Amino acid sequence: MTLFSGKTILIIGASSGIGHALALHLQEQGATLITAGRRQPEGVQSQHFTWDVSQPAGDTFATLPDTLHGLVYCPGTINLKPFQRLQPDDYQTDLQINVLGAVDAIKAAFTALKKPKNASVVLFSTVAAKVGMGLHSSVSVAKSAVEGLAKSLASEFAPYQIRVNALAPSLTDTPLAVNLLEGERRDAANKRHPLGRVGQPEDIAAMAAFLLSDQATWITGQVIGVDGGMGTLK
Structure with missing residues (x-):
């Protein structure tokens, strides 16, 4: 029997990057997958709900x-601008995609998550919520809110045996980060990490899968850095 046989997992944002790597991993491990996003993930067998997370979910998850x-709520943003160039709309967009979309998804799934008595919710923050980084004020605001949400819900959902944790990656080689990893920028980004490289989607997906598994049934309310050491090492 594989690790996720008999388990049904909802992944929002499984069409690319970390979410796609996670979906493929869970599929190999026998999970029944439900996905939500703008398009059906390639190579993934799932019940798919079409949803643009920049918009409220409405009745998207009625069935x-x-x-x-x-x-697992994977969508994120990388909106790097000097503070003086950021507009209120930038902050609102980042909050919608990173935080309010997660709120919508969790609300829709809450009743179903209560049933198995050992469910797991995984959200995504960023190392920039812990380490001050210039040009990151908008995304840091949004991802700091994700961390607060994860801890608050972990406390509120504990009586239902629903665990809630957040992962805080550093720069990861995904389509979202492609402009930050072009040419010489990649070498510079690698060197900024104590382990000498940026993350790969599979690095983050492996930790997300662990948190979803029965091997992590005593872990909740945590923000876990998967960041090549950037969050804690010099």
Whole structure:
């Protein structure tokens, strides 16, 4: 029997990057997948809900199954600008995509997550919520809110045996970060990390899968850095 046999996992944002790597990993491990996003993920067998997370979910998830063993909310933003160039709309967009979309998804899935008595919710922050980085004020505001949400919900959901944790990656080689990893920028980005390289989607997906698994049933309310050492080492 594989690790996720008999488990149904909802992944929002599984069409690329970390979410796609996670979906492929869970599929190999026997999970039944439900996905949500603007398009059906390639190579992933799933019940798919079409949803642009920049918009409220509305009744998108009206036909979710009765039982969910896990929910992963992967969408994120990289909106790097000097503070003086950022407009209120930038902050609102980052909050919608990173935080309010997660709130919508968790609300829709809450009843189904209560049923198995060992469900897991995984959210995504960033190392920039811990380490001050110039040009990151908008995304840092949004991802700091994700961390607060994760800790608050971990406390509120504990009586239902629903675990809630957040991962805080550093720069990861995904389509979202492609402009930050062109040419000489990649070498510079690698050197900024104590382990000498930027992250790969599979690095982050592996930790997300662990948090979803029965191997992590005593872990909740945590913000876990998967960042090549950037968050804690010099």
